[in-house]
Amino acid sequence: MTEVAEKKEKKTRRQREVEKLIRAEDQWEPIGATPMPEIPDLRNWDMRLLKTYAPWYAPFCDLCCFCTYGKCDLTECRRGACGIDIAGQQGRIILLACCMGMSAHAGHARHIIDYLIERHGEDYKIDLGSNVAVEAPHIRTVLGLKPETLGDLRTAIEYVERELIHLVSALHTGQEGSYLDYESKALHAGMLDHVGMEAADIAQIVGFKYPTSVADTPLAGLGLASIDTAKPMILVIGHNPASSTNVIDYLRQNNLYDKIEVGGICCTALETTRYSDSAKVIGPLSRQLYYVRTGMADVIMTDEQCIRTDIVEEAKKVGSALIATSDKACYGLEDATEKDIDEIVRQIVEEGKQFLILDHAKAGEVAVKVALKLAPQRKKVLISESEAQELAKVCRECEICERVCPNLFSIGHGIRQVGQGNFEPLRQLFDQCIGCGKCEEECPRHIPIFKIMQAAASKDTFKVRVGRGPIMDTEIRNVGAPIVLGTIPGVVAFVGCSNLPDIDDVVEMAEEFAKRKYIVVLSGCAAMVAGMKKDADGLTIYERYPGNFDAGGVVNVGSCVANAHITGAAMKIANIFATLPLRGNYEVIADYILNRVGAVGVAWGAYSQKAASIATGCNRLGIPVLLGPHSSKYRRLYLSKKGEDDWRVMDGRKAEVVDTGEPSPEHLLYVTETKEKAMVMISKLCIRKNDTPQGRGIKLNHYISLYKKYMGGGLPDDLHLYVRTDRDLPIVYKKEAMAYLKEVGWKPKPVLSLPTLIGTYPSKVPLEAVIH
Amino acid sequence: MKEDMMVLPTHRVNVLTGIKSAKVIEDASEYAALIRRAKRPLLVLGPKLAEISLDGKLLLEYALEIAKVVNIPLCATSHIKGKMVELGAKPDSEYDVVEIINHLKSPAWQGVRKEGNHDLVIFFGIRTDIGNQGLSTLKHFAPHLKTMTLCKYVYPHADYSLPNFRKDAQWKEFLEKLISSLKEEK
Numbered sequence: 001m002t003e004v005a006e007k008k009e010k011k012t013r014r015q016r017e018v019e020k021l022i023r024a025e026d027q028w029e030p031i032g033a034t035p036m037p038e039i040p041d042l043r044n045w046d047m048r049l050l051k052t053y054a055p056w057y058a059p060f061c062d063l064c065c066f067c068t069y070g071k072c073d074l075t076e077c078r079r080g081a082c083g084i085d086i087a088g089q090q091g092r093i094i095l096l097a098c099c100m101g102m103s104a105h106a107g108h109a110r111h112i113i114d115y116l117i118e119r120h121g122e123d124y125k126i127d128l129g130s131n132v133a134v135e136a137p138h139i140r141t142v143l144g145l146k147p148e149t150l151g152d153l154r155t156a157i158e159y160v161e162r163e164l165i166h167l168v169s170a171l172h173t174g175q176e177g178s179y180l181d182y183e184s185k186a187l188h189a190g191m192l193d194h195v196g197m198e199a200a201d202i203a204q205i206v207g208f209k210y211p212t213s214v215a216d217t218p219l220a221g222l223g224l225a226s227i228d229t230a231k232p233m234i235l236v237i238g239h240n241p242a243s244s245t246n247v248i249d250y251l252r253q254n255n256l257y258d259k260i261e262v263g264g265i266c267c268t269a270l271e272t273t274r275y276s277d278s279a280k281v282i283g284p285l286s287r288q289l290y291y292v293r294t295g296m297a298d299v300i301m302t303d304e305q306c307i308r309t310d311i312v313e314e315a316k317k318v319g320s321a322l323i324a325t326s327d328k329a330c331y332g333l334e335d336a337t338e339k340d341i342d343e344i345v346r347q348i349v350e351e352g353k354q355f356l357i358l359d360h361a362k363a364g365e366v367a368v369k370v371a372l373k374l375a376p377q378r379k380k381v382l383i384s385e386s387e388a389q390e391l392a393k394v395c396r397e398c399e400i401c402e403r404v405c406p407n408l409f410s411i412g413h414g415i416r417q418v419g420q421g422n423f424e425p426l427r428q429l430f431d432q433c434i435g436c437g438k439c440e441e442e443c444p445r446h447i448p449i450f451k452i453m454q455a456a457a458s459k460d461t462f463k464v465r466v467g468r469g470p471i472m473d474t475e476i477r478n479v480g481a482p483i484v485l486g487t488i489p490g491v492v493a494f495v496g497c498s499n500l501p502d503i504d505d506v507v508e509m510a511e512e513f514a515k516r517k518y519i520v521v522l523s524g525c526a527a528m529v530a531g532m533k534k535d536a537d538g539l540t541i542y543e544r545y546p547g548n549f550d551a552g553g554v555v556n557v558g559s560c561v562a563n564a565h566i567t568g569a570a571m572k573i574a575n576i577f578a579t580l581p582l583r584g585n586y587e588v589i590a591d592y593i594l595n596r597v598g599a600v601g602v603a604w605g606a607y608s609q610k611a612a613s614i615a616t617g618c619n620r621l622g623i624p625v626l627l628g629p630h631s632s633k634y635r636r637l638y639l640s641k642k643g644e645d646d647w648r649v650m651d652g653r654k655a656e657v658v659d660t661g662e663p664s665p666e667h668l669l670y671v672t673e674t675k676e677k678a679m680v681m682i683s684k685l686c687i688r689k690n691d692t693p694q695g696r697g698i699k700l701n702h703y704i705s706l707y708k709k710y711m712g713g714g715l716p717d718d719l720h721l722y723v724r725t726d727r728d729l730p731i732v733y734k735k736e737a738m739a740y741l742k743e744v745g746w747k748p749k750p751v752l753s754l755p756t757l758i759g760t761y762p763s764k765v766p767l768e769a770v771i772h
Numbered sequence: 773m774k775e776d777m778m779v780l781p782t783h784r785v786n787v788l789t790g791i792k793s794a795k796v797i798e799d800a801s802e803y804a805a806l807i808r809r810a811k812r813p814l815l816v817l818g819p820k821l822a823e824i825s826l827d828g829k830l831l832l833e834y835a836l837e838i839a840k841v842v843n844i845p846l847c848a849t850s851h852i853k854g855k856m857v858e859l860g861a862k863p864d865s866e867y868d869v870v871e872i873i874n875h876l877k878s879p880a881w882q883g884v885r886k887e888g889n890h891d892l893v894i895f896f897g898i899r900t901d902i903g904n905q906g907l908s909t910l911k912h913f914a915p916h917l918k919t920m921t922l923c924k925y926v927y928p929h930a931d932y933s934l935p936n937f938r939k940d941a942q943w944k945e946f947l948e949k950l951i952s953s954l955k956e957e958k
Contacts, residue, residue: 056874058905059912062790073791076915086912399938408900408925632870632905639874671870673899674819676851712854717866 021155022144022584032585033764035144036159039166039188045587046184046620048761049594052645053619053638053668055183057090060635064089067173082173091182092171094612094636098189099167101613104305105561106160106196107328108240111304113153113199115242115360116207122151126206129213131472137571137582138198138564142191144584150207153199160192160199190616191586197614198564205469208245210274215475215548215555217466220273221280222531222540224291226263226461232375233261234367235297235320237288239305239560241271243325246364247301248276260371265291266306267524267559273466274558281464283532284525286435286499286605290457293318293450296380298371301363304328305560306608312354319378321370322354325363330356337362345369385423388455392419394445401439401449406606406630407432407500411439411449418452426456431503434606464531465542467523467558471569473576475549479519480577483597486695488551489702490598490686491519493566495614497605498526500630505675506604507533507541510554512679514541516702517551518686523563526604527556563614567621570597579772587765588758594622594665595649595755598686598699602678604628619668624685626678627671638668642718649689652754652771660749662721664689676710684716689755693727701730704737720746792911794933796926800946804953806920806932807842810892812883815844816872817863820923821897822855826944834947835896835922836861841954845884847872849898869898873906879916889916895930896922904929922947 018024018036034041063071064080072080079085084092116124126147128135136147139156147153167189170176176185204210211217227233236244244264251257263280264272265288272279282291285306292300292311295318302311304326312331315322324331336344336355341362347353348370357363383391392415401411414426430453440449482488492513498506506522507530514520522530531540545554549569557565574580574592582589593599601618603611605628612634615625619638627634642663651658664687672678683702691699700722707716715733720741723729725748729737759767797803807813821832832855839846848856848863849872856863865884867875875881881889893910895903903921907929910919920932924943927933937943 056870056909057913058909060905060908062792062912075790075792075912406901629899629902632902635905637870639870641874641878670868671902672868673850673902676819677868680851710854711851711866712857714857 029581029583031144035584043184044762046187052640056637056639058635087179091179095182095186097609097612098186098616101609102189102193104610109196109200110157113203116203117150124150131213131474132470133473134572137568138195140582141586141589142195153203156199160196186616187620190613191620193613194564194567194617197561200561212469217468219463220466222462222464225459226280227261229380231261232298232371234299234371236264236268236301237307238303239267240303242360243303243363244272245275246360247367250364250368270467270559284528289435289437290450298374299367301367321348324356349373382454385455388452400442404438404442423456430457462531463540465547465556467556470565471549476572476576480573486691489699493521493601494526495523496603496611497607498529500605503529506530514545514554521555521566523557524560570599588769590622591757596690598688599623600682600685601625606630624665624668629673632671649755650759651752652756680706696728697730704733715740720744724749724751793928794930796935800949801953812890813844813892814890815839815894816847817852818898819850819852869906873909877914892918894920
């Protein structure tokens, strides 16, 4: 066989395999150009994005320390022993971070799908309710598969796993060399992440019967004080609900539902409130160490991701029992999975032992039994203000705590003030603190800073709306046209961790945009902290705004893995409103979102590698993401140079290339230093080339008014770039804006119809594919 | 030689693991001379300038005084422009810190006054984390320019940095001496 014939045969084999997996004979939609894409299949799309939004790198380190040829100094254009340069090394680190983040979600997905298949069988039907016909936009778009059962979700995750091997292998010494190709691979990892997240959450929704197709989900208790300390308490930490749902099941089956408190930190908390109306959310990751050290939990049960890795020691210090339940986080504990339940309980209660239990039902039963036995033996009281004052008097304000604080907070000053009876400075610090515990670790006088914080922390309780899962198709039908035309000014999604620089920032930003009739969507810890502020009437943002996906709605989709529903909603707009087929049609859908759907992601706080992959997945799909200042430590942004870059697009209807000169969206991944600037930037990043004059007028109205409100008056100095005709100008600023446009020599520009990048770069996708 | 070496930042976050680190300078007149020698310096102003006062004088006032003495163009980042306007000043440009750095990376960029790219960029009042990351970008990708900071702590990725001042009084003294040195050289 000739080489050419062999290649052809190989391709045909792959096509045959893909067609079998995605059931190509099912004719629900035509199959697009890239079903189950491999790394090179969307590379041209990536390169087109990276041409406008060039990677901006901020290395942590001058060196590459990955292999034993080095360490290699990469400063001043030096190359490593393998030939890599500093840009390539940064791209490599980004790909590594995205693979780690994506694997965390995909690992969760793989576990929960296998677990639920064992419970319900692989033919268990996916049913997300009568209002969700497009059940899995990511799986449909990326794989070309319409999943009908849990077994189909496993097919999706197996595809993710296969691609992951190729991505991780590219990280090895002597493989990929170009930073742009590392970025293309990182974008691939980000896309896979959303597939994994979607598979995980769909499995959870159907397997655990979470709410779906409901906007008005219940309000769950939130905050440190939401727990009834008179009852035994189980604290669940992590992201995977397999164990916490078993705790609830055991409580229900044994008539203990009202007798034990179940509270959570991080996404498991949100997952548990989707399963139980009596579960509570303690708070985000930043509250983990603080809350564990209060000793309020009789039992701590961990699953996976975002758990303090010193949880074993921390639990021991305060006499809380600890049960680990995930193979990904075993903490060196003895595996008691095969042991007798009563014996495990005895050893925990009488000998203070800690165990790994990989049988979730057994772990749930043990947790409850231990909590019931341990609680009466334990004294659980927060320290009083006078006790805190005495402890704080030891402080000599040496400032070592300040120097080790990642945010340089004046903790010593706050502690000294407590010693003098003033709790306010420490109270403010508590709201800004990321809860790392480095201050206490370094204090030369061993002052229990976290304990003192108990006296300063809020004793208030709050409400968070329970995660609702996917956005309904009917909602998409209602908002599709207004979003694409611009009359709903945008969709702003606050995701990820959220407590930095200040825990109030997220709710302030969310409220600003909800009031302005944007659609505000939240998930994970951001969704929690948004509920941690009340207005003068004692109401949280979830009580003041409706939970539907519409202008002015404040929507909590759920945990981290529910992020896929946010990006999925943008895809559904292309499908349901614009009737573009999703199936294996990633490039067309991403291009549509980039040019027509005014959506922006905001990841405000310090966070893990998961945010890197989530954001990168949003970016490949054409959704810009804005980061909080701490996230400059991700080391990479995607920035344009607005006045200088190539902003040409194809006018789809006329099939002509048009130089718009309009930087919309201006950046794909951007970091702001303050919430004030973030709000101005969010409004600008919602601008899209497809906006109608009316829609553009509404978006510019918000951009200008936010600029005036937060930037010190005047007009934005790039306003002229976004004005195509005078009909784009908001009436309220028209006179002032016209004078400015005259001053800068502005000239009218054509308004586009069906703007698209397809046709401006090499692609298998024909221009006709975007015209519907 | 000792004064040429970077001391370990007492705030231990962001400690650089690497080869090339800042020259730490405590002598304000040396800083003044470096600024004077620059042909096209740029002062990048961060939002912390509106939050921090030294004995009742806002950091922004120090910054504006420095810029006035030596006619340095100003780049306002984040929302610092509002406070500048209150104080009767106008920035030459408005870019966030990552945006101005993105432009500075390109030797062909014409600078905020369209007179050519800058040869010395002075950062003042940017958050420590984002500031140090941005300086890393310039260290690696903008060998055509030098960077300098005026903040209280060491910035390892800058070319020239202040030491870690333990007390605000030391910082204040430095800034005042810098201004007087710049005036003297005038």
